Structures are given as structure tokens and as C-alpha cells.
Amino acid sequence: MTKKVKKIKNSHFGLLLNYLSINTLKAEYNEHALLKGLANNDSKAVETLYKCHFGMIQHFVTNNNGSFDDARDIFQEAMIALYEKVQHESFSLTCQIKTYLFSICKHLWLKRLQQMGKYSSPLNSEEEAISVTSDIEEAAQKDAAFDIMDRALNSLGEPCKGLLEGYYLNKKGMQELADEFGYTNSDNAKNQKYKCLMRLKKLFFAQYNIGD
Amino acid sequence: MDDIQLLETIERYLLGELSPTEAAQFESMRKTTPEIDQMVAEHSMFINEMANYANRKNFSKLSEITFNTLFDAGAWTPVNEQSTTYKVIQLWHRYKKVTAIAATVGGFIALITTIMTLYFSPSLNGSQVLQLSKAIEIIKTNQLAQGNLLNEVKTKLPENAVLISGGTGFLIDTKGYIITNAHVLKGNKAMVISSDGKELNADIIYTDQAADLALLKINDADFVSPKTIPYSIRKKTSELGEEVYTLGYPRNDNDIVYGKGYLSAKTGFDGDSNAYQLQISANPGYSGAPVFNENAELIGIINTRQKQLEGVAFAIKSAKIFDLIAASDKTNGDFKNLKNQRSNSSSKSDRKKQISNLEGYIYNIRSFN
Numbered sequence: 001m002t003k004k005v006k007k008i009k010n011s012h013f014g015l016l017l018n019y020l021s022i023n024t025l026k027a028e029y030n031e032h033a034l035l036k037g038l039a040n041n042d043s044k045a046v047e048t049l050y051k052c053h054f055g056m057i058q059h060f061v062t063n064n065n066g067s068f069d070d071a072r073d074i075f076q077e078a079m080i081a082l083y084e085k086v087q088h089e090s091f092s093l094t095c096q097i098k099t100y101l102f103s104i105c106k107h108l109w110l111k112r113l114q115q116m117g118k119y120s121s122p123l124n125s126e127e128e129a130i131s132v133t134s135d136i137e138e139a140a141q142k143d144a145a146f147d148i149m150d151r152a153l154n155s156l157g158e159p160c161k162g163l164l165e166g167y168y169l170n171k172k173g174m175q176e177l178a179d180e181f182g183y184t185n186s187d188n189a190k191n192q193k194y195k196c197l198m199r200l201k202k203l204f205f206a207q208y209n210i211g212d
Numbered sequence: 213m214d215d216i217q218l219l220e221t222i223e224r225y226l227l228g229e230l231s232p233t234e235a236a237q238f239e240s241m242r243k244t245t246p247e248i249d250q251m252v253a254e255h256s257m258f259i260n261e262m263a264n265y266a267n268r269k270n271f272s273k274l275s276e277i278t279f280n281t282l283f284d285a286g287a288w289t290p291v292n293e294q295s296t297t298y299k300v301i302q303l304w305h306r307y308k309k310v311t312a313i314a315a316t317v318g319g320f321i322a323l324i325t326t327i328m329t330l331y332f333s334p335s336l337n338g339s340q341v342l343q344l345s346k347a348i349e350i351i352k353t354n355q356l357a358q359g360n361l362l363n364e365v366k367t368k369l370p371e372n373a374v375l376i377s378g379g380t381g382f383l384i385d386t387k388g389y390i391i392t393n394a395h396v397l398k399g400n401k402a403m404v405i406s407s408d409g410k411e412l413n414a415d416i417i418y419t420d421q422a423a424d425l426a427l428l429k430i431n432d433a434d435f436v437s438p439k440t441i442p443y444s445i446r447k448k449t450s451e452l453g454e455e456v457y458t459l460g461y462p463r464n465d466n467d468i469v470y471g472k473g474y475l476s477a478k479t480g481f482d483g484d485s486n487a488y489q490l491q492i493s494a495n496p497g498y499s500g501a502p503v504f505n506e507n508a509e510l511i512g513i514i515n516t517r518q519k520q521l522e523g524v525a526f527a528i529k530s531a532k533i534f535d536l537i538a539a540s541d542k543t544n545g546d547f548k549n550l551k552n553q554r555s556n557s558s559s560k561s562d563r564k565k566q567i568s569n570l571e572g573y574i575y576n577i578r579s580f581n
Binding site: 072087169204 | 264455
């Protein structure tokens with residue numbers, strides 16, 4: 001009789017273990033699917049990330065000398081950093097998305113507070129954070145490249161800017177662009193596009209080669 | 213072919229839109245014309261940057277729209293900052309007095325300085341010029357004295373040695389193992405000179421002419437082995453457009469020279485997958501010079517440059533160092549540290565600091581018979 005009880009207990013324990021491991025597996029799978037969605041610009045994935053994690057960042061920023069708008073900007077920056085990280089083939093996340101986003105936000109917010117001269121250490125937070133220095137550095141490097149391209153594009157003027165954005169950003173066809181910008185045919189539009197591209201390249205490399 | 217047509221062809225080539233015959237034609241053109249090869253590398257990097265830009269721009273928009281929709285649906289209630297003003301005001305109160313005193317003292321000093329300057333400057337102008345020329349005289353004599361001293365220090369070159377070739381090399385191990393190019397060692401003996409001018413004898417341990425790499429070991433009692441090597445060696449291929457820099461000894465004197473550029477293609481001359489193409493100015497003497505990325509990770513070794521084209525150089529990928537070590541017979545455990553070296557003590561410092569950290573590990577190589 002006692003033996004039987006033990007056996008039942010054991011099997012119960014086993015079931016419990018099973019249930020737990022399935023649950024963590026499920027969570028891992030969800031996180032993975034979420035990141036994959038993010039990499040593919042899936043709006044559902046972006047929405048889920050906002051719904052699950054923005055509250056935490058809002059709480060953190062507003063409890064540390066920041067406003068709701070600050071929280072929005074910081075979270076947006078962290079989302080971009082995560083987005084660019086998952087674009088890499090070799091990408092791997094060694095922690096939960098929540099921890100990662102929080103760590104990036106914490107780092108960015110600290111930096112901004114220091115720039116405003118408001119920083120008083122340490123920051124109040126209940127969340128755990130990991131070191132993200134190399135990710136932040138990489139993100140800063142990408143920011144710099146992005147800014148150079150942005151400045152170069154904006155100093156082009158129309159119709160060059162619109163033409164290149166239409167082609168490279170919005171992936172419009174040459175005919176569509178010809179209609180939009182009033183070129184007689186797609187070949188003319190294409191010719192103009194390459195002229196603009198040459199100007200953009202010149203502007204871009206002039207900045208890029210100087211560096212900072 | 214005019215520039216626009218050329219650009220169009222390059223772009224279509226990179227996007228894989230050329231027909232097989234067109235592509236083959238273009239590739240042979242690319243091989244024979246270095247200018248075109250360079251344009252392809254540059255454009256591929258540019259298109260890459262453009263794609264990154266487009267991705268981020270589109271994603272930012274998506275992210276913003278998502279936020280706004282959720283916000284309008286009432287997902288969050290904005291709670292604004294709670295204590296900012298309070299803390300700042302408190303600080304102001306605390307330091308008000310100090311600030312006031314500092315301002316007064318500052319103003320007072322400024323006043324005195326102005327008065328002193330006005331009082332002294334007209335009479336001093338003449339003597340300043342004089343003083344300067346005197347100082348130059350002193351420097352001159354100093355230099356002479358140093359010159360004499362330098363001559364007194366005996367060079368370690370054997371008396372009948374004939375200098376044959378030279379280049380740059382760098383330490384990969386605290387025991388004095390140095391990597392350089394095989395073509396730097398045209399003579400059968402070698403000597404290395406540290407950035408502070410110390411001459412050290414070195415043995416040639418292993419050369420691989422095909423890979424154009426060589427392994428030296430400093431064999432000199434004057435060698436002070438460092439505690440660590442401040443850079444790690446990258447095993448993975450680096451990214452297009454990555455900013456890189458190098459340190460080498462292209463000049464006749466022993467002054468180390470810094471050069472900066474970017475990685476313009478993931479393959480070297482003629483599509484060589486063991487090398488990178490760099491946009492960097494490299495002169496003779498840079499052979500064997502290490503190429504670092506922004507985090508002071510060693511990513512390559514400069515070995516050749518494009519003859520007809522200014523500013524294009526090729527560097528052997530750093531992963532080849534590991535092949536060389538495996539191939540050399542010296543795998544007797546000396547390199548345990550190197551293989552596991554993941555730490556990189558220079559990665560977080562700024563460029564100037566990185567350079568001053570690194571230059572002590574980079575040597576001027578002389579080869580003689």
C-alpha cells in the first residue's frame with residue numbers, strides 16, 4: 001500500500017516537472033517567434049513587444065526624473081537596437097527580451113540624464129539588468145552611419161530625395177516613380193535616379209571618410 | 213561607357229540582375245580594371261548602408277505607428293516625472309553659495325589677468341622674440357648631444373650584415389612571438405625594433421609563402437615580456453563598411469605611423485577570400501602591419517596594395533593567423549593563451565588611448581643576410 005502511494009507521488013512529481021519544462025520551452029519558443037517576427041517587420045510582433053514591455057520602461061523612466069515622452073523615445077531607441085540586432089544572421093540573445101530591453105533602456109536613460117546634468121546615482125529600479133556595453137557601442141556606430149545617410153539624403157533636395165526614397169525605401173517600381181514625378185517614361189526616370197544616386201554617394205562618402 | 217551606365221551595371225551586377233553572359237563579361241572587366249573593381253567594392257558597401265538606412269527608417273515608422281495606435285486605444289496612462297524639479301531645486305539650494313563664491317572669484321581673477329596683461333604686454337613683446345630664438349639654440353644643442361649619444365649605442369646588427377628588407381610586425385603572445393608577412397623576410401635573419409627604439413634579435417620560426425605570413429620569436433635578453441596582449445584576434449569575418457585603422461613603420465626612421473580607413477570588400481585582390489579590401493592609404497613598410505577595428509580587435513594583416521590605385525590596400529584575414537600557428541611546429545602549448553584570448557583590454561578606450569596602448573606591441577622588422 002505504501003509503495004503504491006510512493007509511486008503515485010513520484011508520477012505526480014514527474015508530471016509536474018514535465019509541465020514546468022514544457023512551459024519554459026513554450027516561453028522560449030514564444031520569445032523566439034517574437035524576435036523572428038520583429039526581424040521581418042511583423043506589426044503584430046512590434047505590438048506585442050510594446051504591450052508587454054513598455055509599461056515597465058515607463059515606470060522606470062518616470063521614477064527616475066523622466067517624462068512619459070522620454071520613456072517613449074527611449075523605448076523606441078531600444079526597439080531599434082533590438083531590431084538591428086536580430087537582423088544579423090549570427091544573432092543570439094542570451095537573456096529574456098524583457099531583460100535585454102530593460103538593460104538597453106537603463107543604459108540609454110543614464111546617458112541622457114548625464115547629458116542633461118541631472119544624474120544622481122544610483123537609479124531606482126526593481127528589474128535586473130545585464131551588461132550591454134558592446135551592443136550600445138554597436139548601436140552608436142549604426143546611429144552614426146544612419147545620421148550621415150540621413151543628412152546626405154536631406155541635403156539632396158527634390159526631386160532627387162523623393163526619387164531615391166521611393167526606389168530604395170518604399171521599393172516602388174521605375175514606372176510608378178516616372179508617373180509620380182512626371183517623367184515621360186521609366187527610362188528617363190531611371191537615368192535621373194542614377195544621377196541622383198551619384199550625388200548622394202559623393203555626399204555620403206565625403207562625410208563617411210572624414211568620420212567624426 | 214559613361215559613369216551613369218557604369219553605375220547602373222554595377223548596381224545590377226550586385227543585385228544579380230545581369231544575364232550570365234553580361235555577368236561574365238563584367239567580371240573579366242573587373243579583373244583587368246582595378247578602378248572598376250574598386251567602384252564595385254565601394255558601391256556594394258554603399259548599397260549595404262542604404263539598405264540599413266531603409267530598414268531602420270521603415271522600422272521606426274512601424275514602431276511609431278504601433279505606439280500611437282496603442283496609446284490612442286488607452287493602453288497606458290501617462291504618468292509624468294515625479295521628482296525632477298524637486299531634486300534640481302534642492303541641488304541649487306545646496307550649491308547656491310558655492311556657485312556665488314566661485315563666480316565672484318572667477319570674475320576677480322579675470323579682472324586681475326586683464327590688468328596684468330595690459331600692463332605687461334607692450335614691453336614684453338620684444339624680449340619674447342629673443343627668448344624664443346635662444347630656446348631654439350638650446351634645443352639645437354640638445355639634439356646634437358642626443359645624436360652623439362645615439363651613435364654611441366651600438367647597433368645589434370652584425371658588422372657585415374646587409375639589410376635586405378623590412379616591414380612591420382606585431383606580438384601575438386607574451387613570450388615574444390611576432391606575426392609579419394613572409395615577404396618582409398627576404399633575408400635569412402631578422403631583427404625587430406620596438407616603438408621606443410630598442411633593437412632585439414629574433415628567430416624566424418616559420419614562414420608560409422602561400423599565405424604570406426611568417427612567425428618570428430624574439431630571442432634577446434633585453435626583451436621584457438609584457439603581462440598581456442591588449443588586443444584579441446578576430447576569428448569571424450568583419451562587416452563591410454567597418455571603420456578600421458592600422459599602425460606601422462613606413463618611414464625610414466623608427467616613428468610609428470597611424471592610418472585610418474574602412475573595410476570596402478570582404479574579399480581581396482581578384483576575389484581572394486583569404487583577404488579583405490581596405491580603403492586606406494598604405495605605403496611600403498606597412499607590410500605586416502596589424503589592422504584593428506574600432507574595438508581594437510585585430511581583424512587583419514596588411515600585405516599588398518593596388519598598384520595603379522591610390523588608397524586601396526589588401527589585408528590577410530586575422531583567422532589565417534590561427535592556421536599559421538597550427539601549421540608551425542611550435543604548438544607545444546605556448547599558444548594556449550592566444551587561442552583562448554577573448555579579453556580585450558583596449559576595447560572601451562578612445563582611439564588615442566587605444567593607440568598608445570597598442571604601439572608598444574608593434575615592431576619595426578628588419579631582415580638581413
